[in-house]
Amino acid sequence: MSDAPAAGNGSTRQYGNVSRETLKSVSGLELLKGMLDGRYPGPPIAELMDFGMAELAPGRAVFTGRPGRKHYNPSGSVHGGFAATLLDSAMGCAVHTLVPQGQGFTTLEIKVNYVRPMFEATGEVRCEAAVINMGRTVATADGKIVDGKGRLIAHGTTTCMIFDIP
């Protein structure tokens, strides 16, 4: 199974999954850089929910997302699942940047605090995440979502487990 090449440009971005061979053959940081460059496809959830990776560094990941009417809950603001999805992605990727070749990670738990509501009019939001602690088998990270004026919208933490890819 090979990975379909994908353009890095937003308008022609390709979405799909990365093969197990690829997952095993590169470090977490190389994998994520390949997604950012468009060499690997982006995850389907990012297309569905209108968000994507924006920046990467060892121990750090930034995502951007665009809240819209399709994310609304019954009372007319964006559903908490949008912020949870963004934070889970960014915090998980921050951990993933430090996962060596041959290993993967899985999220054990996330916690999200909601500070301000999001609306369609909020416009693009930015989700920044950083590793707090990187152990051999367990890692923790935190993250926050801010709007274009830097106002805090939500923040969270995660606990991930590192394992050898079988």
Add this chain to the structure above:
Amino acid sequence: MSDAPAAGNGSTRQYGNVSRETLKSVSGLELLKGMLDGRYPGPPIAELMDFGMAELAPGRAVFTGRPGRKHYNPSGSVHGGFAATLLDSAMGCAVHTLVPQGQGFTTLEIKVNYVRPMFEATGEVRCEAAVINMGRTVATADGKIVDGKGRLIAHGTTTCMIFDIP
């Protein structure tokens, strides 16, 4: 602004927002029953993410959802945001069933533990939530997601704040 009538039948389900007048004029339980019946539109996020309310009782809510390829993360399983969205919905609605007319609620925080991965082949999952404590200004609830064989997929808790609708 009036609420568009909506069929309760899945195939013709209507999605949108509920007017502020409606939100203020009914209790949480009446509002949610109206959504379940199709008298009020379902939330757009439910259409986007393929889930919906299935059962309601005072202090309790059950949602069902169908994980699919569109929810996948890069490594080929369902993104954690799907479970977080389902749990946030079910736990919030469990609280909402006990919110009296004239009041609303907002989610302060959620915590989600991931126990088993979901795939497209998992099929329909069920998310059951129940209120743990209902205070005058703060409420807590927990919830769990199980697959068709009753296996636990994820579980969580939430803290909500109750307020007077302005």
Add this chain to the structure above:
Amino acid sequence: MSDAPAAGNGSTRQYGNVSRETLKSVSGLELLKGMLDGRYPGPPIAELMDFGMAELAPGRAVFTGRPGRKHYNPSGSVHGGFAATLLDSAMGCAVHTLVPQGQGFTTLEIKVNYVRPMFEATGEVRCEAAVINMGRTVATADGKIVDGKGRLIAHGTTTCMIFDIP
């Protein structure tokens, strides 16, 4: 190093640590039953904080504690650390009852929700915990603290990691 025998009776209860040989040679349930019986010493923290194990079953643990003035915070009620300590103990022990011989566990994280304050006048409280999910390497549990009238005081969850005792 041998374990000092300890009486099960509260007034003559002995406190100390259990040797590594003992920890490796018995299952979690046998170890905890030995503490409940007084064959093994109780943990020093239980003496300091005035709490102890009351009941044990596979996947389940009950502790009792007595809040007092020594646990007070500046504003004249019991500090949140008392409930956190009780819940951490009970939830951890609930997991420990399912840990096989040769393995141990460590707590990755706890979350505690505070529902009602405790005072000296609250009298003895009861903390009941149960395993939610027991995996090979990760386990989760929840717990709650209630007063003598069954009123909820606090509740929580934990994520623990299971490992081979080196």
Add this chain to the structure above:
Amino acid sequence: MSDAPAAGNGSTRQYGNVSRETLKSVSGLELLKGMLDGRYPGPPIAELMDFGMAELAPGRAVFTGRPGRKHYNPSGSVHGGFAATLLDSAMGCAVHTLVPQGQGFTTLEIKVNYVRPMFEATGEVRCEAAVINMGRTVATADGKIVDGKGRLIAHGTTTCMIFDIP
């Protein structure tokens, strides 16, 4: 009811509660500075658990604590309740520094991640906490515990509610 004067010096530090009149008449920062100075008594839990406030600034609090054998759990390291108590204190006080005169706060929930064990030999640890978001009715903060070499031992977050003192 008056507050007993208390020396700021560790050896003669007085512990007790602060009167409701005092709690209502000063801001959170003034109250905490008075405790740091020794004008108000320290909380009994601090004496019991061997910790105390070390630094204060608006939105920030630092506590130090000394883990000892009396804090041990059965397996010979410090019980998780010690870190939870320290973090709850420091995070709560960080919030308290921003609570205006006439208002108080209560902790709705705490979450604590455990990174490294503590032993008697760990020596004095430092717990630094800072407010993440200060709203009118809800505040969040995070904190971490580090040892004398700056190694991370535990970290956490809290959600607090602000209310008018009745």
